[in-house]
Amino acid sequence: MSVNPLPAYPARPAGWTRSLSEQGRNPLGLLLLAPMLLWIAVFFVFPTAWMIWQSFAERGLQPYAAILTSPIYLKVLMTTLKICVITTIGCLILGYPVAYVLTIAKPRTRAILLILVVLPYWLDFIVRSYSWMILLGRHGLINQLIMGIGLSQSSLPLLYNLFSVSIGMIQILLPLTILTLFSTMIRIDRRLIDAATIHGASPWRAFLTVFLPLSLPGVYAACLLLFVSALGFYVTPALLGGPEQTMISQTIMVIASDLLDWPLASAAGVLLLIVTTSLLLVYSRFFRLDRMLGGMAR
Amino acid sequence: MKTTGAIAVNGFAGAVLIFLLFPVLVVVLISFSSVDFLSFPPPSLSLRWYRTIFSSWEWIDAFLLTLQVGALTALLSTLLGVPAAFALSRHLKGGQGFVNALVLAALVTPPIIKAISIYLYYVPFGLLNTVPGLAFAHTVSGIPFVVINVVAGLRGYDRDLERAATIHGASPFRAVLGITLPLIAPSIIVGAVFAFMQSAQELLIAMFVLGTLEKPLAVKLWEGVRVAIDPSLAAATTSVTVLAVLGLVTVMLAGRRTRVTRVAVRG
Numbered sequence: 001m002s003v004n005p006l007p008a009y010p011a012r013p014a015g016w017t018r019s020l021s022e023q024g025r026n027p028l029g030l031l032l033l034a035p036m037l038l039w040i041a042v043f044f045v046f047p048t049a050w051m052i053w054q055s056f057a058e059r060g061l062q063p064y065a066a067i068l069t070s071p072i073y074l075k076v077l078m079t080t081l082k083i084c085v086i087t088t089i090g091c092l093i094l095g096y097p098v099a100y101v102l103t104i105a106k107p108r109t110r111a112i113l114l115i116l117v118v119l120p121y122w123l124d125f126i127v128r129s130y131s132w133m134i135l136l137g138r139h140g141l142i143n144q145l146i147m148g149i150g151l152s153q154s155s156l157p158l159l160y161n162l163f164s165v166s167i168g169m170i171q172i173l174l175p176l177t178i179l180t181l182f183s184t185m186i187r188i189d190r191r192l193i194d195a196a197t198i199h200g201a202s203p204w205r206a207f208l209t210v211f212l213p214l215s216l217p218g219v220y221a222a223c224l225l226l227f228v229s230a231l232g233f234y235v236t237p238a239l240l241g242g243p244e245q246t247m248i249s250q251t252i253m254v255i256a257s258d259l260l261d262w263p264l265a266s267a268a269g270v271l272l273l274i275v276t277t278s279l280l281l282v283y284s285r286f287f288r289l290d291r292m293l294g295g296m297a298r
Numbered sequence: 299m300k301t302t303g304a305i306a307v308n309g310f311a312g313a314v315l316i317f318l319l320f321p322v323l324v325v326v327l328i329s330f331s332s333v334d335f336l337s338f339p340p341p342s343l344s345l346r347w348y349r350t351i352f353s354s355w356e357w358i359d360a361f362l363l364t365l366q367v368g369a370l371t372a373l374l375s376t377l378l379g380v381p382a383a384f385a386l387s388r389h390l391k392g393g394q395g396f397v398n399a400l401v402l403a404a405l406v407t408p409p410i411i412k413a414i415s416i417y418l419y420y421v422p423f424g425l426l427n428t429v430p431g432l433a434f435a436h437t438v439s440g441i442p443f444v445v446i447n448v449v450a451g452l453r454g455y456d457r458d459l460e461r462a463a464t465i466h467g468a469s470p471f472r473a474v475l476g477i478t479l480p481l482i483a484p485s486i487i488v489g490a491v492f493a494f495m496q497s498a499q500e501l502l503i504a505m506f507v508l509g510t511l512e513k514p515l516a517v518k519l520w521e522g523v524r525v526a527i528d529p530s531l532a533a534a535t536t537s538v539t540v541l542a543v544l545g546l547v548t549v550m551l552a553g554r555r556t557r558v559t560r561v562a563v564r565g
């Protein structure tokens with residue numbers, strides 16, 4: 001076999017054109033893909049494009065100006081971002097150790113733990129927020145405990161504030177966090193940690209210098225995914241938050257169904273869409289889709 | 299060789315699991331409460347709230363509507379998602395990144411955006427206030443679950459089995475139908491069940507598409523949560539949970555079959 005320094009075929013057009021012309025030679029892939037692409041186009045892309053059009057059609061840029069200059073809407077935007085940051089950090093702090101334990105557990109223990117982690121993931125959002133309403137209420141279990149122990153004489157206001165919204169959202173997003181982190185951690189070659197230990201590193205040092213850096217891609221992926229998911233929350237802040245914790249989805253809902261101002265609602269939707277789409281583009285560059293949710297079938 | 303560090307990590311993980319599961323336990327226990335106010339733990343147990351729920355036509359209608367929408371969503375998601383997963387993992391030459399990004403966007407775009415855009419879009423088509431209209435919209439979020447699972451399933455599948463069938467005279471199509479699909483069936487089932495569950499839990503699109511005339515379970519729960527002070531809601535939510543756990547059991551049984559077949563395949 002001789003190595004030919006020059007390509008034997010004419011240089012092909014780059015990127016999309018090349019990809020399309022190659023599909024043309026073997027159309028089976030496109031044929032299998034077409035129905036799904038068509039469906040997503042008709043029931044997701046076109047409606048979204050229609051919404052973008054609707055946001056400009058009646059009053060031009062006015063709805064956008066109205067949102068970006070109104071202190072109320074800007075405050076909602078800031079609140080939304082704040083809650084998303086708190087939720088993301090909280091999920092990572094609570095989820096990382098669990099994912100680590102899952103990774104080092106024996107297969108049987110791991111299977112049981114995975115079932116426990118996934119179980120709440122199957123329960124309705126509304127159900128899960130509702131249970132926090134029962135637990136955190138004035139006469140709820142937590143307040144009974146606090147007063148029982150004698151930490152406080154009167155019941156504490158645990159509900160309808162930033163605390164309750166964060167707790168509720170963290171609990172809902174934790175399974176997603178753990179599965180995303182776990183799917184990266186399980187791919188780390190554990191012999192590397194053994195190697196570090198053999199060479200004299202303490203378990204803690206081996207974790208810090210070997211395992212933690214190798215798990216960072218999963219942490220970044222989880223960060224993006226959690227943040228994007230948290231951006232769209234509606235039920236939890238509505239049930240567990242007070243007026244101060246109003247998030248963007250609730251505001252869009254009010255604009256659409258109470259004020260019936262569709263251009264304004266669409267414009268707010270477009271702004272939210274811009275944020276989520278740019279985050280997603282970053283995500284899909286670094287993380288493969290089939291690793292999501294730990295490849296749930298496994 | 300348990301070090302203090304290992305014990306601390308395990309303890310922390312255990313505490314997080316309790317945090318994760320405790321709220322679920324609370325709702326399930328309260329649904330069996332015998333008194334008509336929300337107290338935890340309930341003074342004594344009874345089935346009265348389940349009788350209340352299942353003797354009310356409003357709740358039964360909500361259940362049936364959710365089942366209809368969810369089943370249609372799961373069916374459509376599977377029919378569209380499985381071929382796409384095959385294309386993604388086998389037949390596509392380039393362009394995977396684009397398809398991945400599109401499927402991901404279909405999954406995590408905030409529900410409120412999907413809801414208002416589909417509402418504005420459905421108005422001229424007359425799809426508002428129809429069950430298929432809602433299922434068509436839910437299918438967009440159901441497809442990703444099928445695709446993610448089937449792509450993962452195909453990655454773990456030994457393609458030599460299919461080649462063996464082809465060598466023995468089966469057409470490629472028949473080999474996929476007779477050998478590959480049965481072997482990756484668990485992944486397909488998991489995807490379909492997830493597609494069903496996301497439809498059953500979806501609130502905003504359902505509110506916009508169905509209006510206030512017909513109420514699936516999620517909408518009924520949502521309205522109930524804001525007014526109800528008796529445990530009937532806990533009973534209704536626990537019924538949804540039972541539905542979810544039934545789905546989970548299906549998945550686990552399917553998962554067990556995968557492991558068995560994998561062992562068989564590896565010899």
